[in-house]
Structure formats: C-alpha cells, structure tokens
Amino acid sequence: MMVRLPLSPAEVERGERLGALLRRARGERSMLSVALDAGVSPETLRKIESGRVATPAFSTIAAIAGVLHLSLDAVWAEIEPPRGVRGRVAS
Numbered sequence: 001m002m003v004r005l006p007l008s009p010a011e012v013e014r015g016e017r018l019g020a021l022l023r024r025a026r027g028e029r030s031m032l033s034v035a036l037d038a039g040v041s042p043e044t045l046r047k048i049e050s051g052r053v054a055t056p057a058f059s060t061i062a063a064i065a066g067v068l069h070l071s072l073d074a075v076w077a078e079i080e081p082p083r084g085v086r087g088r089v090a091s
Helices: 009-026 031-038 042-049 058-067 072-079
Strands: none
Touching: 009 042, 009 072, 031 042, 031 058, 042 058, 058 072
C-alpha cells in the first residue's frame, strides 16, 4: 500500500495557481469538452481546477495545456513564479 505524504503549503499554493490558470484559459468552454479533448476525465479536470489535485502528472498537464493552447513555459511561469535570483554571482 502506498502512503501519500501530506502536501506542503507551497505545493497546495502551486496547485491553486494551476487550477486558476486552467479555469481562466478554459473560459467559456465546457469542462466536459476540454477534458474529453485532452483525454482526461471531467472529474480529473474538475479536481485540478479546484486545486484538489495539487500535483497532477506532467502528461495530464501537458494534454490539458495543449487543448487550451497554453505553452508549458507559460504554465510553469504562472505556477512557479521566480523566487529571486539563485546561483548567480553578483558582478
């Protein structure tokens, strides 16, 4: 039996940002049509959009993003905003 560890606050927040982005991108399209076009269940899309699945599989996000004409770079930029400059040396 696999035990799922509780999500960190950062993972929960990232899931909420992802859900909000997908809802905005879906616009007036029905959840059913987007889910079917992406090859995921409407229940899965609903859970992702509501933030209940904070860490969906990459392939699921890629499929939904493709249907919504979102680049994966845009999705990543939205859900993982820069946290300052890391690994750079000041000149």
